Amino acid sequence: MTSNNVKPLTLGVVGAGAMGRGIVQLFAQAGHRVRCFDAAPGAAGKAVEFALGMIGRGVEKGRLSAEAFEAIRAKVSACDEIAGLAGCDVVIEAIVEDLAVKRQLFAALEDVVEPTTVLASNTSSLTVADMAAVCRHPSRVAGLHFFNPVPLMKVAEVIAALRTSPQTVQTLSELVNGAGHRAVVTADQPGFLVNHAGRGLYTEGLRVLEEQVASPADVDDVLREGAGFRMGPFELLDLTGLDVSSKVMASIYEQFQHEPRFRPSSLVAPRVAAGLFGRKTGEGWYTYDGDTRRAGPARTGPAPRAGAAVWIAPQASGRAGLAAQLSGAGARLTDDAAQAEVCIVQPWGGDASHAAAELGLDASRTVAVDPLVPLALRRTLMLTALTSAAARDTAWGLLAADGVPVTVINDSPGFIAQRVLATIVNIAAHIAQRGIASVADIEDAVKLGLGYPHGPLAWGERIGGARILEILRTLQAQTGDPRYRPSPWLVRRVALGVSLLTPEAARA
Ligand SMILES: NC(=O)c1ccc[n+]([C@@H]2O[C@H](COP(=O)([O-])OP(=O)(O)OC[C@H]3O[C@@H](n4cnc5c(N)ncnc54)[C@H](O)[C@@H]3O)[C@@H](O)[C@H]2O)c1
Structure with missing residues (x-):
């Protein structure tokens, strides 16, 4: 739980909601001094109590000694004012996802902390450079994107904005790795790494439905049982809520300047308008009784006919x-x-x-x-x-x-699994092509952040790079849709007969 080889730092966490309290817990149990601040009176104190309560479970289960717990408790505190963050080595904000409010906070933080303090944002969708732009020292500003629930989702994206210094990236990466999570470094691009790589499952799943190929339940069954995803796209959309997911889909498409790979489906808006958000409204692609999904109609196939x-x-x-x-x-x-x-x-x-x-x-x-x-x-x-x-x-x-x-x-180029997997591999290849993240970081981010059984490029390698290329080219030829055009990253590796996991050669 606690890391011994990381220098204990003093960390500030601003925003004591779902993410903030998880961040407090993660770094407190890694042995750092943590101070939490929230604009809502009492919220920071509650978050600290919550985090200590979670860590205290380790004592009950015999994983943590009472002395170690007391040492952690002594180092975690709530502060009533932002001035309480003076002297922090790193401040991580997890406040409301609103650029104007976040910019105000960054400007205010710079008046409180040292010029060397690293300032990080847990934003999931804003451009980090937009926050760095209001700072006198933008080189110390980066994104640090955790996933919910923070202690269990063992990956965090360190987002290097254009003016972020390598030292800032290194400090945050060491901090994350030292707490037992995997830090992946990504460019300040739409969806960063995990949400970018995760587009394929939704967009292609929705496309299959749009083309009347199969029902949502059929798509989910094939991808879960046949391909090894934990959940299919429609189950995932129901879990997240279509009201939330539809905005992410639209925003990534807009931010990527209408790239056809991310084109959202016209099936979504009417469903959002009708309130079919998923589990939270009791009806989405499936219907629910409370938390339980109502079983769909049982479908039994015809009996086999011997001698056919x-x-x-x-x-x-x-x-x-x-x-x-x-x-x-x-x-x-x-x-x-x-x-x-x-x-x-x-x-x-x-x-x-x-x-x-x-x-x-x-x-x-x-x-x-x-x-x-x-x-x-x-x-x-x-x-x-x-x-x-x-x-x-x-x-x-x-x-x-x-x-x-x-x-x-029904008739569909690439069935269900082929077209979804080829799309996922192709998006990962595009991410590598654009230098948004390294091959190793793409692979780990997808496994840890999205829970896929394989990294996307390793998955492509298992299926065969040439096979993936064949699927994409045939899909493109039969649909005429440019969203299937293969990434040059993929095409070159297949041409050279090398693994999709081969990074670019390091040239002096
Ligand atoms: N919830 C998720 O699944 C998730 C996942 C990854 C990233 N994020 C990002 O993390 C951030 C926080 O999300 P959350 O779900 O924890 O939100 P939340 O609504 O649970 O908590 C936000 C907290 O910030 C406080 N706050 C708001 N404005 C403030 C200010 N100016 N100064 C200090 N405190 C302020 C609020 O009082 C609240 O306690 C957002 O940027 C969000 O996009 C959320």
Whole structure:
């Protein structure tokens, strides 16, 4: 809990709300002297009590000695006035997210602290340079963006604004790392690192819905069970609240000068207007009884039909596994597509209709199965624009015969998992391309800040850089949408045959 190798500092925390009290707790338990100030009378004292209460649980659980707790308690205090922050080495503000109020605070802080005191903002969406601009010493101003709840979310973004000194970045990074969190350094760009990298899941999930490919529950199921996300985009939007998320989506799109990758969905505004915010209003993409999500309609697939003749495209990348599963379900595999009741294709990046047309198959008897999602986890069955109900039910029954869930979707380039994952990898590559953060910081920030099972570039590497590029190029070709254009970072690494985790060479 407590770090021994970091020099204890005197820290000021301004703003004693949800974030401020977590910041007090984190640094108090790391052994620093912490003073908390809030404009609302009594709020700082309550935050200190709260933080000490949380730390005190460690004593009850035997993780912290009573003496160590007393030593921490002696070093944490609330102050009634901003002047109480004089002499702090670092002041971190976590007040209301309002630029004018934050600018006022920074100007006031400069009159209280030493010229060497580092001033940091926990802003999640404002430009740090806008706060530094009111300071006489902008080189000591940086962003220090924690996530909620601070003690449990083990990452913080150190945001280097244009005039921030390397020393300021280093002081904050050491402070964060010394408290047992991972400091990632990022440029003063929209969404910084974590909220920027997290765009893909929402924008692409919403796009899939917009195109009538699948329901929110189907999208969430495929991404959670098939790809390994803790939550799908619609579950996450319901948790955060669409009223809040819609503003973030719009703001990042605006700040990136209408970059098509971040284009928000027109599905969102009417839902916000209707009050469908999610859990907090009892209804969003799902409906809730209190905190519990109401179960959707149970959907059982048709029974498998033994002896059904099935043709699998010889070039399908998951052919062997698929053939074994279908034979086990009683299908009769045939080499003659013309005689088959169902023809199965496995496109990368493309849709089932294009695949049927390219192979000269009868689209009414053709379906596609996602080769990316492991067959043991969940199967995504994609229809062409013309697939008959009979062909769909035959394929569905056979694929569901061993009890692994099947998601049936309409025609979509890249299924669900391919297009969402390729988008996430591509955004991470763009972040690296633009020098917003290092490869190592992108990877750790996404794992710790977003809870993804892999860093985005490592994920791309597992799928294969060339494969990701193929998915993106096919998506771009079939939709004509520039949001899928691949990052030069990705294209170059694939051209050279090197890992996506390869940073730029350090040139003297
Ligand atoms: N809540 C989150 O999930 C989250 C996550 C990351 C970053 N942030 C950012 O952290 C900051 C704080 O968010 P929060 O959720 O803790 O807010 P909050 O509303 O819970 O707390 C804000 C506190 O700041 C105090 N305050 C307001 N103006 C002040 C001033 N001029 N001087 C001193 N105190 C003042 C308020 O009295 C209140 O106690 C915001 O910038 C927010 O964008 C929030």
